[in-house]
Amino acid sequence: MDESRIDRAQFLRRAVALGLVTTVGSAGRAFGAGGGAEPGVGGRRGLKLKGVAYDCGTGFLGDDSRVRWSRELMAGEVRAIRERLRANWVSVYGSSVERLMETATEVHRRGMAVSLQPRSFDEPQADALAKLREVAVAAERLRRRGGPEVILVVGCEFMLFTPGIVPGADFFERVAYLTAGEFDMAELQRKFRAFTAQMVKVARRHFHGRITYGAAHDLEDVDWSLFDIVGLDYYSYHEDPADHTKELAPFRRWGKPILVLEFGCCTFTGAPQLGGMGWDIVDFSGPEPVIPPQYVRDERAQADHLVNMLEVFADEGFLGASMYTFISPDAPHRPNDRPHDEDIAAFSLCKVIRRTSSDPASPYRWEPKKSFHAVARYYAKH
Template sequence: MNASEIDRAQFLRRTAGLGLLAGTAGLTAFPASAAAAPRRPRLSLKGVAYDVGTGFLGADGRPWWRDDVMRGEIRAIRHRLHANWVSIYGSDVRRLTETATAALDEGLTVSIQPRSFDEPQEAQLAKLRAVAIEAERLRRCHDREVILAVGCEFMLFTPDIIPGANFFERIEYLQAGEFDMPELQRKFRVFTARMVKVARTHFNGRITYGAAHDLENVDWSLFDIVGLDYYGYHEDPAGHTQELARFRRWGKPILILEFGSCTFTGAPELGGMGWDIVDFSGEVPVIPPQYVRDEQTQADHLVNMLRVFTAEGFLGASMYTFIAPDAPHRPDDRPHDEDMASYSLVKVLRKDSADPASPYRWEPKKSFHAVSDFYLTRR
């Protein structure tokens, strides 16, 4: 299959068929290298993730893109959500740079992360170089901090670490269960070190990485900040403390680059697999009848997790994600309300809900208001 032919439905259909989790548990052990960092009950960076368009095997994750729309969304993040940090990610260097500029102009701290599926390693290195140069320019021109995230979940997204010609073949290889994990981790660390070298050469601010928290054995000594994509679920906050404790051993600030929940009853328990409720087997996506739209559940989970991260004394947390234009809300068509399987804080109403390149408007969900209240009272 040609990479350009993979659309969102195809991507999710094939990924669901392979049983992919946002983080695959039990594949590796983690190091214990440094003394535990002291805990401070404060969340300095209160953020949200913002996708400028992540390439799914060559496709544009946001085919309808306008700078004025982006700037309006950034203003909403600053002045209506009351965030002080935006975690910007995506595949297009120009969009990353322009969005980061807009965020800095609004007084937001910025992290910038180039992200795509299946780009060759050399292409990723070249893209990171371009992003690092732009990030350094922005860092020098603005009073707010710019953090560079060198990438995200390389073991799954990047060729030539895990065998496989594409993302799906790499997942199939892992599922087969016959692999040499130390060798895979060695290749992962070699590529990560190359990315860090590029970042350090062209960027003088703090750097981090978006790690699958229960898959990748990251050498955090290379980074200034431990960065995690964390979708763990525990009814008791002590469970999160226990699960995240191993990352304190590096003695570095911890930044949650992603966490979140979809918008239906029971979604928090599914963590990074909440999107998997959609049935893509037919011509149009369908939400099975057993799932009930539930904005309050999403709102409660996000606030609970923000309280956890605050109590843990982490540097910051950004929920995934502000907006998901590829999962439109269909208020009068419940079986096709893809927003139920979305992690976004706002619901997207497209002019033509069947056309991903159609213009849209958005409305806040209950989670938007809940997070806004949390951020506003903790300035």
């Protein structure tokens, strides 16, 4: 494995030992005990917002997750989300304000609710605040048109993505600092909450709809009193749904609607158990990524997991849930080249077949996986 690749699972295991994050069993002490059901917070009523996450291009280490991009390409995919997937909400994220607003406008025009999240790695705090202001102003214009709800997501995982909270010049240095274990967690939390409060202040000044934040549920202790909605990236796996209830209960004490901004798994047998670390099966040690032979492509496993989790969130009475993610052009499907079929390690509902598989800028077509059809049936039924 390339040393530049960060093993999030290893980091979290180390962080638990250091007290940086809590285990499931101690989550109640970290966030507070669960309270009674509130409107949009508890009680089986089904999901109001039935969504999917959509990446319009996220920059990381100079790369763009969507090298090939056009308004027409995006519009066709958004149309499929509405007409074929039967979603009524799209969770749009990415680094470009122009692409965010293009996509959000198209989603809104199609009659779906939209949440907008500017997402960048290693963006200086001043730049992140300026970008959020630009997005908030544009999102408010879109909101004032009326129609489906527009929600502003001020960002996600600031402790790892944003400089100035945890020491380190980039994402990797910040993770290395945390895993070294020599830090003052109270001071890090103070900086995290101070920056979060600044982002909320900018959002509130320029946007008058509901706001939330994309929190790693197992990593960040967010002051949800600042937000209208508790927003979670939730990749846990439990055989017993009651264990999900136990793990999610602490977030109820805020008495606010809960929105799952991300959940899901990759496309191989055993992927649900690996949750958000499914991508880590890829061997990057050679000149091109390789899927080790023990991982078997399994679209049914992914489909069943997504529907099971939608049932969990509906039973919890959450406001909504959007699985991660609609499409991953940076992880192409190579049906006749199994060792290099990167889609096996992709979370997407669609498999992407590039005209030139080695070229990220190549034209592509997409085909729905079994998970796409399973989610579409669930959304149509509910």
